[in-house]
Amino acid sequence: MPDHPPVRSRLALVLHEGELGGANVALVRLLPWLVRRWDVVAWVPGEGATADALESGGATVTRVARPYAFSFRALLSSPGALARIRGVRRYRRLWHHWVQTHDPDVVLFNTLLVTPELADFPGRTRALRALYAHELVGRGVKARVALALARRADLHIAPSHAVATRLARAGISARVVYPGVAPFAAGASASPVASQRDTAASALDVDGVSAPQSLAISAVANRPPVVGCVGTVCPIKGTDLYLAVIDELRNRLRRRFVARLVGRPPRGRWHRWGLRVLARAAAGSVECRVPPPEADDSWSLRELADLDVLVVPSRVDACPLVVLEAMALGVPVVAFDVGGIREQLGCEGAGVLVAPGNVRALADAVAELLDRPRRRYELAARARSRQRRLFSLQRQAEALSALLAGAYERSVRSTEQCQSRRSIAAASDSLLGEQPGVAGQ
Numbered sequence: 001m002p003d004h005p006p007v008r009s010r011l012a013l014v015l016h017e018g019e020l021g022g023a024n025v026a027l028v029r030l031l032p033w034l035v036r037r038w039d040v041v042a043w044v045p046g047e048g049a050t051a052d053a054l055e056s057g058g059a060t061v062t063r064v065a066r067p068y069a070f071s072f073r074a075l076l077s078s079p080g081a082l083a084r085i086r087g088v089r090r091y092r093r094l095w096h097h098w099v100q101t102h103d104p105d106v107v108l109f110n111t112l113l114v115t116p117e118l119a120d121f122p123g124r125t126r127a128l129r130a131l132y133a134h135e136l137v138g139r140g141v142k143a144r145v146a147l148a149l150a151r152r153a154d155l156h157i158a159p160s161h162a163v164a165t166r167l168a169r170a171g172i173s174a175r176v177v178y179p180g181v182a183p184f185a186a187g188a189s190a191s192p193v194a195s196q197r198d199t200a201a202s203a204l205d206v207d208g209v210s211a212p213q214s215l216a217i218s219a220v221a222n223r224p225p226v227v228g229c230v231g232t233v234c235p236i237k238g239t240d241l242y243l244a245v246i247d248e249l250r251n252r253l254r255r256r257f258v259a260r261l262v263g264r265p266p267r268g269r270w271h272r273w274g275l276r277v278l279a280r281a282a283a284g285s286v287e288c289r290v291p292p293p294e295a296d297d298s299w300s301l302r303e304l305a306d307l308d309v310l311v312v313p314s315r316v317d318a319c320p321l322v323v324l325e326a327m328a329l330g331v332p333v334v335a336f337d338v339g340g341i342r343e344q345l346g347c348e349g350a351g352v353l354v355a356p357g358n359v360r361a362l363a364d365a366v367a368e369l370l371d372r373p374r375r376r377y378e379l380a381a382r383a384r385s386r387q388r389r390l391f392s393l394q395r396q397a398e399a400l401s402a403l404l405a406g407a408y409e410r411s412v413r414s415t416e417q418c419q420s421r422r423s424i425a426a427a428s429d430s431l432l433g434e435q436p437g438v439a440g441q
Contacts (some may be wrong), residue, residue: 004017009408011038012104012127013059015125016113017066018048019267021232022132023111025297026179026321026396033058033397037405038195041102043095043117049296062098067091068116070142074268096122106133106404115149128408129157130417133174136166136339157400159319160340180396181324181387185406225308225370228260230300230322233274236320238313238336239263240277242357245311246286248363249370256368260287298398305329307368308376313362314338323351332379334365346390348381 011034015024031054040059044051045066055061067087070077075084099107109118109131121129131153137143137374147170150156152279156174158164164174183404225251229242239261246259260280265274291299304310310326312335319340326333327344333351335341336358345351352369354361369376 008039009037009105009405010102011040011404012099012102012107013040013054014109014114014117015042015044015050016043016109016111017267018046018050018063019300020049020053020295020297023132023319024048024050027110028053028057029182029393030397030400033394034401035059037401041104043098049106049294053296055124063245064094065093067356070113072268077165077268092187092392097202099125099127103127106130106403106408108154110135111135112146112150113336115146115152118235119149121152128155128411129153130407131155132159132177132405133163133167133305134159134318136316137170138201138316141395154411155403157403160342160343162343163318177396177399177403179319179321179324179392180391181321181328182393183388184357202213222254225307226260226305227260227309227311227366227370228262228304229311229313230262230307231264231312232303233261233263233265235269235273235278236314236316237263238315240275241313241315241357241362242311243277243281243284243286243364245313245366246284248368252363252428253367253370254368258441259285260289260303260307262289262291262423264290269309301325301329304331306332308440309334309366311366314341314360315357317341319344324387324391325412327351327383327391330380330384332369332376333383334362336362345383346386349379350386351379413429 005355013027015027017024020028023100026255028050031040037057040054042051042054042059042061043064044061045055051061051063065087067084069084071076071217074080079087095117097278103125104127106128107121107130109115109129111134113135113166115131117131118131121127131150133150134155137147144195147167150167150172153426156172158167158174158176159179161176164176167174173414227246229239231237231238249257249259261278265271265278278290304322305323307326308331310321310322310331310333312320312333314320314336315338317339321346323333323335324339327350333345334354335351336356337353338356342353345353352365354365368378374386
């Protein structure tokens with residue numbers, strides 16, 4: 001990490017929800033590095049495990065009830081439209097008071113879903129406003145509104161070049177800071193299944209080692225392989241497409257395998273859709289693992305570590321954290337070629353990509369890996385090597401902290417120069433006014 005400044009700077013994190021998933025997980029994992037350089041405060045709306053995780057990591061957390069809704073259905077959801085409308089004024093007062101009380105040097109708005117707070121940022125504060133846009137924005141009305149509000153940030157950050165390219169089309173220049181994950185494979189791989197697979201993967205280097213390989217693979221070959229999907233149960237993540245892949249595999253494969261779906265439906269718009277998909281999965285003999293309310297991100301890591309193949313059937317995805325987690329854990333990935341997934345897996349044989357939406361091609365790729373255990377371990381070894389080289393948590397933390405600190409220092413210098421020029425101009429005007437005859441000219 002760069003040398004610490006003589007006076008610690010204040011960093012404010014603004015989150016869109018309290019549930020511990022996706023973008024929030026990334027911030028929680030970054031916190032141990034961020035608190036080395038910054039005094040961190042966090043604005044966390046809603047219920048969930050995020051606030052507790054941030055507090056245990058050293059941040060000062062403010063929990064609030066957020067009244068904003070981004071769809072008509074969400075507006076009508078609890079506590080109801082009238083209560084939400086009435087709550088906006090109070091929420092804005094709390095937001096302004098929080099910013100002015102903590103007086104941060106840098107405010108990091110985590111996702112486009114907090115652009116309402118960005119747009120309502122108190123004008124008298126001197127803080128640098130940075131937006132970490134985790135979404136691949138579309139072309140609808142809501143996307144255009146979000147992009148219009150996003151332009152108010154002083155610094156834009158993207159988790160992949162796919163997101164940065166999409167922002168550039170809207171006239172927004174963004175710096176890319178890839179997400180990272182820690183080398184948590186040993187801790188997460190607590191089950192005998194994961195330990196056996198890690199033994200097999202460790203028998204290979206990135207080019208494949210033949211001598212102990214057959215022995216290592218045979219240690220895992222006597223159990224049915226597990227083909228899983230991990231993530232929020234919603235249309236964007238393509239959970240329904242995962243079930244279609246499983247149906248396709250069962251129609252063509254003679255060998256036995258286990259299908260496992262790990263995740264929960266989101267709150268709000270897609271909650272009922274997710275419940276229906278979970279019910280359909282359970283009726284189709286798919287193992288459904290729904291995280292308990294108190295679960296932290298280590299719960300999903302343990303579930304992920306037990307898989308033999310991870311299917312990522314997302315319709316749209318900026319840079320899914322689950323792909324990096326699978327790479328770190330040595331779980332081979334088969335995915336649709338959407339968003340930033342190609343940037344994660346690369347062209348080095350660290351995973352398998354197929355055309356977006358092509359369920360049959362996705363099933364073909366999974367079937368090949370089920371029939372070829374050695375191929376699975378080769379992919380896992382290359383993926384783990386690539387993750388450690390390019391997507392470490394420390395690398396992300398250092399890049400993000402340096403980017404925020406550098407932008408803030410440039411902002412301070414620019415402000416000081418402006419103030420200096422104003423002072424010089426005022427002094428010059430004063431001197432001119434004191435000269436005989438000048439005032440009357």
